[in-house]
Amino acid sequence: MMKSSFCCSCGPLPATIRPEDGITMTNAPRGDVSNAKCSYAKEFLAQSGQMMRVDNILKTELSGVSAKAFVEKLTAFHRIQASVMYHDAVEYVKDEITRIGLDDISVERFVADGKRRYWTHGTTLGWSVNDAELRLVEPEERIIARFRDIPQSLHTYSNRTPEGGVTARLIDVGAGTSNKDYKGKQVKDKIVLATGRAKLVHEHAVVKRGAAGVITDSLTYEFSKFRENVDIPDAHAYQGIWPNATNKNKIRFGFSISKRQGNELRKYLRSGKIVRMHAEVDAKLMPGKYEILTASIGGSEKPDEEILLVSHLCHPKPGANDNASGCGLLMEIARTLMALIMSGKMKRPVRTIRFMWLPETVGSVALLSTHPEIRERLLAGINLDMVGENQELCVSTLCLDCTPDSIPSYLNDLVFSAMRRANDAYDDRVKLGMISNFRYARTPYTGGSDHSEFGESTTGVPCVSVTQWPDKFYHTSMDTMDKVSEDSLRRVGFVAALSVLTVANAGERTAMELAADTCTEGVKRVTDRVRNASGELFAKIEEPKQTKKAGEELARLIRHHRMCIRRITFREASAIRSVSRLCDSESLRDFVDEQVNDIEAHGERESLRLEHIIDTISADKNVMIPKALKETKAEAEARVIIPKRLFKGTIDPDYMSDELGDDFQWHRDVEKDDHDFSRKTYDMVNLIDGKRSLQEIMDIVSAEFGPTSHEHALRFMSDLKKIGLVSYRTKTKLLIHP
Structure with missing residues (x-):
């Protein structure tokens, strides 16, 4: 239960007083604290009036x-x-x-x-562009795209074409982002038509194989039933080459056309007709500055x-x-x-x-x-x-x-x-x-x-x-x-x-209010997580076949939800403590401790409630839940590995791709199966402190984003170690570092 601040004259005060609550004391009008019975109440009421005033003047001026x-x-x-x-x-x-x-x-x-x-993170080059044009010249002649009409029709960082432009045959390479897309195809001095990301297509077609240029015709991100190429067939996607000093001299040009235009060109190609394109680009690559x-x-x-x-x-x-x-x-x-x-x-x-x-x-x-x-x-x-x-x-x-x-x-x-x-x-x-x-x-x-x-x-x-x-x-x-x-x-x-x-003006009272609000919302989040856990567990036992394997899956799900309640309670307590940077006072420290005690007590109550739910499920004779789960080889390895960071900042995916070469394809493939994988790896890296084991890191990330594969986590860490971004040490017994 949330604790209230207490004043001897006025009685208990709500932990949070906000203008929208419409709270007054002793019938004092909002903003008028003359009738309030104590300085504590007066300060809260004054703050409430000020907040209401800020709302109004912002709304009026902005x-x-x-x-x-x-x-x-x-x-x-x-x-x-x-x-x-x-x-x-x-x-x-x-x-x-x-x-x-x-x-x-x-x-x-x-x-x-x-x-x-x-x-x-690597840097790109500087760039300037004056104009660019792409024309179809065979089997008929017409303009496909002009930079001055649609700036996004030109791949960013396209290079200048020779005087008079480039005329070349068009060849379809599918996605154009992997070696298999080019098997049996000669693309040297041709313009390739691809559906993949322009940067990868340029690397494969132009830099590696000497293509004259690139045309892409797909959205960079599609979302099923909401944002697909068929939904906006006349859109030109934002695509870029992003060159560096190493491949600068091999960079040519690229155009982003609409899916409707791309389909028309493919129709010509499928009919067996020769398709020729003409491109002119007036652009320049040079050293630049990030401003x-x-x-x-x-x-x-x-x-x-x-x-x-x-x-x-x-x-x-x-x-x-x-x-x-x-x-x-x-x-x-x-x-x-x-x-x-x-x-x-x-x-x-x-x-x-x-x-x-x-x-x-x-x-x-x-x-x-x-x-x-x-x-x-x-x-x-x-x-x-x-x-x-x-x-x-x-x-x-x-x-x-x-x-x-x-x-x-x-x-x-x-x-x-x-x-x-x-x-x-x-x-x-x-x-x-x-x-x-x-x-x-x-x-x-x-x-x-x-x-x-x-x-x-x-x-x-x-x-x-x-x-x-x-x-x-x-x-x-x-x-x-x-x-x-x-x-x-x-x-x-x-x-x-x-x-x-609010943050810029925050003092002790505002910090208290923020701590109380965070506690109130944190209580709801812990409760919601137990409700979600209950729904998942009951849904699991409703599955038609309750086999030994299903029982093991249920046991792992139970273990996951137990861990989640502990982790989320710790997260909410840490969020409450974060207000301490706004003010250093004994009163605030005491107040924060009270709020933390409240959220921790609530977490314990919700953990007990989850155990009652688990007991109810376990009592079902048709459900076969093993008393103990055998630790897998991957789980045992994650439990003893303690990674240490050897770098600063986020990891540039291009850096990993360059360092891992073809092995980086594994990371792209995993993203297709686990759409949260990049978010998980971001926070895995954040949590590496030289003290936590990989298992402890995985627990935090799994509570945040959902169950995480041990095999995926181990492979990710192994790749970081391979390219010199982390080192390992091992431990013989499990220590808990929250």
């Missing part, structure tokens, strides 16, 4: 129209990392935030020459403590939702906060709010590897990536991508609470309640953007991402301004601004 105008300006730039066009976009944002009045505006540049590495633009609103009392708002500026023109929407909204949040401060409606935050526009992933890695001291300043971060979607057109839901279990944090519940408050603020109220068509959800860590780099254990800053997902038009030429919603922008702007202001 404009979806203004945000969308910023977004539209950004869509005019072809914002490819390390390119001349990206630089132009940086200059535009810099000019705007200078007018807004942000502090400490600077652009830092990092070498991108195809040679330099930041941790394991990171930062600015701030300086803190009034604790300027050396910072809260981060980050958004990636890169991606092809127009890239309206991905990610002009995040960058434009970041500009609008900055404008809103500065307008409120300069008008006197809001004080400067206690801590510094840091704004950052950068090239996705590569920018974060370059920054964090060069400036490791950043981790000492940053308390928390919010990543804005694809936030402006018109949900009905894009079939999207606003998702909070939480911190991984390797870095539990109060931040998850804070931001999700802000999402609820945004709906309260913007939904229409009618006689029968509220009308809301705006979807939002909380999801376990997914990754895929810059919050992954800040949250990785080398840096260890709790960072969430606010993202509209899925998006039917993601990474295609159809990601245009008509898909951007002013309503989405203002709601997400409200969420981000309210969340960063």
Whole structure:
């Protein structure tokens, strides 16, 4: 049971008082604490009134129209990392935030020459492009694609063609991403037509086999029954070559055409006709720079403590939702906060709010590897990536991508609470309640953007991402301004601004409130996990054949759920403790200890409830559950291996691919069977501390993402060891390191 704070005069106070609760004491009007009976109550009531006031002034000042105008300006730039066009976009944002009045505006540049590495991450080259055109010349003549009409029709980092262009026969190579696709086919000096990812097709067809160029006609990501090539047959997918200094001289060109166009070309080829294409590309590869633009609103009392708002500026023109929407909204949040401060409606935050526009992933890695001291300043971060979607057109839901279990944090519940408050603020109220068509959800860590780099254990800053997902038009030429919603922008702007202001101004009382909220929500999550476990276990015994093998599977499922309750309880307790970084006081420490005791006691009660469920299932005479499970060879090995990291930062998949060669195909194959494998391996790496065994790491990851194959985990660690990223030591007895 949740404990309440207690005041001798007023009696028990709710652990959390929020404006939406409508709580007052002794009938004091909201914001008027003159009748409150004690200073503790007065402070809570004053804080409640202030929070309500912040909600109102943010809603009044923050404009979806203004945000969308910023977004539209950004869509005019072809914002490819390390390119001349990206630089132009940086200059535009810099000019705007200078007018807004942000502090400490600077652009830092990092070498991108195809040679330099930041941790394991390689760099690409710089790039500029003026124009490009692809024409069909046989069996008929017509334009297929022009860069000036559809910028995404040209593979990024395509190289210049010789004067007069290139005319060559077309050959279909299927996916074009493996050696088997080229068996019996001569592609030298031909243009290949492929359905695979452009980077891999270029490596196989152009770099290895001397093809003249590449044409692709498929979406980079398809989702069954939602986003398939047949759903948007006229879309050109965002595809890139991503060359480095080693293969620079072999790089040629590539075009991304629509599936409808690709099918027409294949129809010619199947009929036995000779198909010739003509390509002209005016582009250039050269050494470049990754540019990171930062600015701030300086803190009034604790300027050396910072809260981060980050958004990636890169991606092809127009890239309206991905990610002009995040960058434009970041500009609008900055404008809103500065307008409120300069008008006197809001004080400067206690801590510094840091704004950052950068090239996705590569920018974060370059920054964090060069400036490791950043981790000492940053308390928390919010990543804005694809936030402006018109949900009905894009079939999207606003998702909070939480911190991984390797870095539990109060931040998850804070931001999700802000999402609820945004709906309260913007939904229409009618006689029968509220009308809301705006979807939002909380999801376990997914990754895929810059919050992954800040949250990785080398840096260890709790960072969430606010993202509209899925998006039917993601990474295609159809990601245009008509898909951007002013309503989405203002709601997400409200969420981000309210969340960063809460952390930026947090003192002892706010830290207590955050701890209490995290405990309350944690209790629900532990209970939900037991309910889910119960459903899975009862469903298992309903299976028609209860064989010995089925009994062993049930026993393993029971073991898994027991472990999950322990792990999740520990995670929730750690999330409560994470508020301690906001304030160092004896009162807060005592309060946090109370909340932790509550969640741990609840975890024990729920574990007992799970045992009662297991006893009920075991009493069924038709269910054959073995008393003990024989340890497999893989389980025994995982139990004694203690991995140690020999690198920093996240692992660049291209680095692993280059180092492992053909053996890396295993990792791609596993992803097809276990869609969470990349998330699991991300947190496996985070959890390597030289103390935990691989089994202990697997327990945490399995509680987070679902059961994990011992064979897969061992193979992954073995490959890391093979390429020098980890070392092993073994232990003779099991020690528990939570």
